Amino acid sequence: MNIIDLRSDTVTQPTKAMRDAMYHATVGDDIMGEDPTVRELEVLVAGILGKEDGLFTSSGTMANQLAVMSFTNRGEEVIVGDTSHIFNLEVGGLAALSQVQTRSISVPDGVYDIEKLESLIQEEGIQRARTGLICIENTNNLNAGLVVPMENIRKVCELGKRYGIPIYMDGARIFNASIALGIEAKGIVKDVDATMVALTKGLAAPFGAVLVGSKEFIAKARWFKQRIGGGYRQGGFLAAPGIVALNSMLPQIAIDNANAKILGKRLSTIDGLLVDTNRIHTNIVSCSIEKLYISIDEFLAKLLEKNIKVKRISNTSFRMVTHYGITELELNQFISTLEEIVIRLSPAVKCQQ
Ligand SMILES: Cc1ncc(COP(=O)(O)O)c(C=O)c1O
Numbered sequence: 001m002n003i004i005d006l007r008s009d010t011v012t013q014p015t016k017a018m019r020d021a022m023y024h025a026t027v028g029d030d031i032m033g034e035d036p037t038v039r040e041l042e043v044l045v046a047g048i049l050g051k052e053d054g055l056f057t058s059s060g061t062m063a064n065q066l067a068v069m070s071f072t073n074r075g076e077e078v079i080v081g082d083t084s085h086i087f088n089l090e091v092g093g094l095a096a097l098s099q100v101q102t103r104s105i106s107v108p109d110g111v112y113d114i115e116k117l118e119s120l121i122q123e124e125g126i127q128r129a130r131t132g133l134i135c136i137e138n139t140n141n142l143n144a145g146l147v148v149p150m151e152n153i154r155k156v157c158e159l160g161k162r163y164g165i166p167i168y169m170d171g172a173r174i175f176n177a178s179i180a181l182g183i184e185a186k187g188i189v190k191d192v193d194a195t196m197v198a199l200t201k202g203l204a205a206p207f208g209a210v211l212v213g214s215k216e217f218i219a220k221a222r223w224f225k226q227r228i229g230g231g232y233r234q235g236g237f238l239a240a241p242g243i244v245a246l247n248s249m250l251p252q253i254a255i256d257n258a259n260a261k262i263l264g265k266r267l268s269t270i271d272g273l274l275v276d277t278n279r280i281h282t283n284i285v286s287c288s289i290e291k292l293y294i295s296i297d298e299f300l301a302k303l304l305e306k307n308i309k310v311k312r313i314s315n316t317s318f319r320m321v322t323h324y325g326i327t328e329l330e331l332n333q334f335i336s337t338l339e340e341i342v343i344r345l346s347p348a349v350k351c352q353q
Pocket of ligand 1: 059137170172173209
């Protein structure tokens with residue numbers, strides 16, 4: 001049974017080259033600093049992102065949490081976007097692991113209002129929780145994969161410098177942002193103090209993320225990683241597919257972004273579906289069925305009957321993420337199936353109008 005799975009780019013399967021690389025990886029004890037493959041990956045990503053050093057982590061979540069643990073002190077405040085992954089989807093890790101409090105602020109389309117941001121910075125004071133860190137997410141996962149404009153990143157970083165507050169960028173899909181902005185990834189993260197990239201999304205590796213920053217920051221993060229049981233011993237088996245991913249999958253990211261635009265454009269022409277094509281910056285497409293007389297769960301069940309999986313994101317909308325596991329044929333198949341389902345529901349559309 002061939003399933004068209006558009007729920008996320010995390011469903012991608014490792015390529016044969018990645019599997020071979022795992023099998024043949026040269027490994028050592030990484031806790032003793034002796035795994036050459038892990039080190040190769042860390043150095044490779046640090047180079048790509050223009051930072052001094054890198055740290056291989058189990059996941060994007062682990063990289064984000066280690067960054068906060070390394071940058072902040074207990075009882076400080078961390079400013080995050082209200083739709084960010086670090087705030088919404090990391091099991092309260094900031095409170096549980098770093099013992100910081102979050103000040104979540106609205107970041108429409110991923111863009112910080114700089115005046116508002118500055119007004120929320122807390123400096124020393126007997127009753128104040130000092131602002132210890134500001135987080136940016138690029139691309140914005142829960143915000144339709146939108147890209148943060150460079151101008152906004154620059155202004156946030158300027159503010160950080162002025163107040164002595166480090167800036168961390170969750171760059172899980174930084175290469176999608178790089179394609180969309182037409183700027184090298186290292187140019188996007190140039191002014192931030194640290195960032196991470198996930199290997200398991202559009203890059204299709206089976207495991208991990210890499211956190212990058214200054215040597216001092218990475219040394220601290222490495223120590224926290226060990227504390228939470230993140231020492232990998234022969235971790236090279238897990239790092240090897242990441243190296244292959246970085247060396248071979250970057251052109252695919254451009255295809256994913258382009259496919260998302262094509263998908264969005266075609267869905268926007270189907271009567272009954274609402275797709276804002278201006279909000280397709282990268283590989284995520286959001287679609288609303290609010291004009292149809294059907295609940296989102298029933299709609300998704302109809303798709304599932306046809307072996308299609310998409311992700312519900314609200315009471316009236318779902319998202320699709322393009323990735324290398326979806327062929328052009330499958331994309332076309334998906335669009336025509338969706339169209340057929342909507343046409344069958346279309347009398348309801350008409351009577352609503
Ligand atoms: C923006 C962002 N940050 C962090 C993560 C977490 O990555 P992981 O699933 O590897 O923990 C994700 C996952 O989707 C994400 O989209």
